[in-house]
Amino acid sequence: MGTILFHLLHVMYIIQDRIVGGYAPAPNSIKYIVSLQTTKGQHFCGGSLVHKYWVLTAAHCNIGTDEMMIVAGDYSLSMFEGTEQYSKPHRLIPHPLYNKTTNNADIMLIKMRVPMVMGSYVSLAPLPRQGTGVMAGRVCRVSGWGYTSLGEGQIPSTLRTVKLPIVSSARCNSSESFNGNITSNMICAGYNAGGKDACKGDSGGPLVCEGRVYGVVSWGNGCGDAKFPGVYTAVSKFRRWVDRTIYSSYTRCLKY
Numbered sequence: 001m002g003t004i005l006f007h008l009l010h011v012m013y014i015i016q017d018r019i020v021g022g023y024a025p026a027p028n029s030i031k032y033i034v035s036l037q038t039t040k041g042q043h044f045c046g047g048s049l050v051h052k053y054w055v056l057t058a059a060h061c062n063i064g065t066d067e068m069m070i071v072a073g074d075y076s077l078s079m080f081e082g083t084e085q086y087s088k089p090h091r092l093i094p095h096p097l098y099n100k101t102t103n104n105a106d107i108m109l110i111k112m113r114v115p116m117v118m119g120s121y122v123s124l125a126p127l128p129r130q131g132t133g134v135m136a137g138r139v140c141r142v143s144g145w146g147y148t149s150l151g152e153g154q155i156p157s158t159l160r161t162v163k164l165p166i167v168s169s170a171r172c173n174s175s176e177s178f179n180g181n182i183t184s185n186m187i188c189a190g191y192n193a194g195g196k197d198a199c200k201g202d203s204g205g206p207l208v209c210e211g212r213v214y215g216v217v218s219w220g221n222g223c224g225d226a227k228f229p230g231v232y233t234a235v236s237k238f239r240r241w242v243d244r245t246i247y248s249s250y251t252r253c254l255k256y
């Protein structure tokens with residue numbers, strides 16, 4: 001299997017790359033993105049706010065409830081901007097089919113202890129309907145706070161974003177690329193020439209197509225490699241699970 005973008009045992013490495021070939025979006029223009037941080041304030045994954053109490057991220061970002069802090073309304077991680085909102089997780093719900101060997105079903109919901117307040121800096125991410133696809137060639141946008149690779153001098157820790165076209169599963173799964181490791185729960189995005197990609201530390205963050213979060217940054221093989229596009233969890237395959245999980249937490253009070 002290709003290298004996973006975030007590995008618990010390599011917390012110090014994940015922080016070394018960032019969105020490859022991207023640019024800084026206008027501050028607070030992507031209002032549903034959240035930074036998942038350790039309780040010491042170290043960013044390690046991204047996520048999307050899908051409900052005032054819930055964040056959607058990757059299952060491989062599961063470091064345990066006690067270790068995690070969720071930050072919404074952020075732009076620069078190194079500065080306090082006054083727009084940030086913080087919450088601790090109440091419960092982490094990785095998808096029951098998540099397989100860390102194959103990266104299949106790499107998706108997780110986080111229920112927060114305190115709800116985020118919607119406003120000028122924080123909003124909810126629209127999700128695709130169950131089973132809806134996104135065509136190869138369609139240009140989407142992935143965002144995250146992965147850090148600079150060399151870490152020399154000042155780390156400009158503002159949010160980055162990059163536009164990428166969807167790559168067909170057939171091509172992504174071919175012997176020229178991931179060679180049979182792409183499941184129907186994954187989508188791929190990247191340019192033929194490489195050079196633009198999500199990277200370590202961007203895991204769990206949103207791949208947005210037509211205004212909806214179609215993908216969650218999951219895994220890859222290097223970053224920006226022409227042969228290997230980025231691989232994302234296909235959110236439309238899990239829309240029903242997301243809705244059911246959130247809904248059942250309110251109807252069956254004892255469950256979560």
Ligand SMILES: *[C@@H]1O[C@H](CO)[C@@H](O)[C@H](O)[C@H]1NC(C)=O
Pocket residue numbers: 099100101102
């Ligand atoms: C994960 O997938 C591998 C390869 O298909 C399989 O052998 C393994 O049993 C799976 N693990 C779990 C926990 O389902």
Ligand SMILES: *[C@@H]1O[C@H](CO)[C@@H](O)[C@H](O)[C@H]1NC(C)=O
Pocket residue numbers: 001002177178179180181221
């Ligand atoms: C596909 O998965 C197999 C088994 O996990 C691994 O040995 C191989 O390197 C992977 N290939 C690619 C291109 O990811």
Ligand SMILES: *[C@@H]1O[C@H](CO)[C@@H](O)[C@H](O)[C@H]1NC(C)=O
Pocket residue numbers: 169173179180181182183184
């Ligand atoms: C990728 O190839 C493997 C091996 O041929 C296959 O089992 C799997 O279903 C393929 N994935 C997709 C999305 O077609």
